Amino acid sequence: MNQKEGPSTRSVHLCSRIDPLTGAIVPPIIENSAFAYHTLEEWRAAALHQVPGHIYSRNTNPTTDLFEEKVAALEGAEKATSFATGMAAISTTLFALLGPGMHAVTVKDAYGATYLHFVQILPRFDIDCHVFETEDTGAIETAIEKNCDLLYLESPTNPTLKVLDLARLIGLAQQKGAITVVDNTFATPINQSPITLGADLVIHSATKYLCGHGDVLGGVVCGKKDLVETIFRHRELTGPSLDAHSAYLMLRSLKTLGLRVQRQNKNALALAQFLEKQPKVTQVFYPGLESHPGHEIAKKQMSGFGGVLSFELKGGYEAVKHFLPQLKYAYMAANLGQVETIVGPPATTSHVELTDQERTAAGIPEGLIRYAVGIEDVDDLKADLNAALEKI
Numbered sequence: 312m313n314q315k316e317g318p319s320t321r322s323v324h325l326c327s328r329i330d331p332l333t334g335a336i337v338p339p340i341i342e343n344s345a346f347a348y349h350t351l352e353e354w355r356a357a358a359l360h361q362v363p364g365h366i367y368s369r370n371t372n373p374t375t376d377l378f379e380e381k382v383a384a385l386e387g388a389e390k391a392t393s394f395a396t397g398m399a400a401i402s403t404t405l406f407a408l409l410g411p412g413m414h415a416v417t418v419k420d421a422y423g424a425t426y427l428h429f430v431q432i433l434p435r436f437d438i439d440c441h442v443f444e445t446e447d448t449g450a451i452e453t454a455i456e457k458n459c460d461l462l463y464l465e466s467p468t469n470p471t472l473k474v475l476d477l478a479r480l481i482g483l484a485q486q487k488g489a490i491t492v493v494d495n496t497f498a499t500p501i502n503q504s505p506i507t508l509g510a511d512l513v514i515h516s517a518t519k520y521l522c523g524h525g526d527v528l529g530g531v532v533c534g535k536k537d538l539v540e541t542i543f544r545h546r547e548l549t550g551p552s553l554d555a556h557s558a559y560l561m562l563r564s565l566k567t568l569g570l571r572v573q574r575q576n577k578n579a580l581a582l583a584q585f586l587e588k589q590p591k592v593t594q595v596f597y598p599g600l601e602s603h604p605g606h607e608i609a610k611k612q613m614s615g616f617g618g619v620l621s622f623e624l625k626g627g628y629e630a631v632k633h634f635l636p637q638l639k640y641a642y643m644a645a646n647l648g649q650v651e652t653i654v655g656p657p658a659t660t661s662h663v664e665l666t667d668q669e670r671t672a673a674g675i676p677e678g679l680i681r682y683a684v685g686i687e688d689v690d691d692l693k694a695d696l697n698a699a700l701e702k703i
């Protein structure tokens with residue numbers, strides 16, 4: 312497989328092979344805690360990584376291996392390692408690569424739990440964390456130039472879909488010898504390739520688009536082989552591994568990744584354009600809109616603008632409270648990236664820990680709704696939004 316093939320061909324065929332034992336097209340689920348050997352010599356050689364072989368599923372498992380291989384191939388990475396959740400992937404990456412006295416640089420709009428790692432958890436281990444306004448490129452660049460061992464980025468961000476110039480920031484960090492990490496959860500490998508833009512590591516909450524069906528939690532880190540191996544060794548010791556059954560479900564989901572994400576791109580763009588024209592909507596945030604401040608950069612670094620948009624209703628939180636339950640095809644829930652449309656105000660999801668004042672200070676309007684579009688027919692979603700708007 313090569314990068315020239317289309318996203319759906321890649322989603323279906325990358326890393327697929329006929330099972331040598333059974334001829335199965337679909338890889339079997341290898342549900343085993345431990346793997347047996349006929350001789351101690353063989354066992355020892357496998358345990359010392361002198362020959363290939365699995366020992367214990369906290370370390371490696373054939374089904375999770377295949378999932379890792381597939382994500383690495385989709386991202387164009389050398390290697391991947393997987394986790395029980397996205398936060399396990401993020402936390403393990405940060406703890407494996409940072410230590411006392413080191414400097415990490417990131418942005419305020421990183422995923423909520425990630426942000427709290429930088430402001431609450433890592434500083435307890437004497438790691439210097441420098442957290443900047445997402446759009447203050449000048450301050451981020453100054454920090455990178457001054458002292459930066461690890462640059463952690465996310466684009467587009469939650470919930471107002473801010474866009475960072477990945478190539479520019481990664482390029483500068485690389486010149487300074489820093490490790491660069493990008494959370495690519497919102498964009499997916501279908502829409503954005505951080506490795507091509509120079510990133511050392513790419514992280515996913517696989518719970519979202521990679522899974523796509525809202526039924527499995529998972530995380531994955533992929534990128535440079537030596538860094539991924541360092542993270543893998545840390546994971547072996549701390550233990551937040553992905554289990555074989557979840558890996559199997561993820562592999563099943565990945566076959567439709569291209570199909571789903573391209574549909575979600577289309578739906579989201581059409582709905583963002585529709586919402587922009589509605590008098591009861593004050594603002595729409597979607598990187599595919601020309602009105603979006605990050606549109607030009609998004610056009611440069613993304614091949615699709617993703618399935619998440621957000622918009623502000625006139626009438627604030629009261630209007631949101633009346634509007635959301637009217638939607639027939641949208642679940643009020645905290646997930647995103649699944650085939651069903653999922654909605655919620657940041658006050659109950661991404662920014663639940665903040666006070667009203669803190670949310671306003673963070674540029675999140677009271678009447679904001681995050682709309683993570685599913686794969687439904689766009690005319691139905693439009694009619695649904697229209698009917699709910701008429702009722703407020």
Ligand SMILES: *Cc1c(COP(=O)(O)O)cnc(C)c1O
Pocket residue numbers: 396397398399422425465469494496497515516517518519528529530
């Ligand atoms: C959900 C999410 C995470 C955390 O992933 P979990 O699987 O919930 O642990 C990290 N980053 C982004 C951008 C997310 O949306």
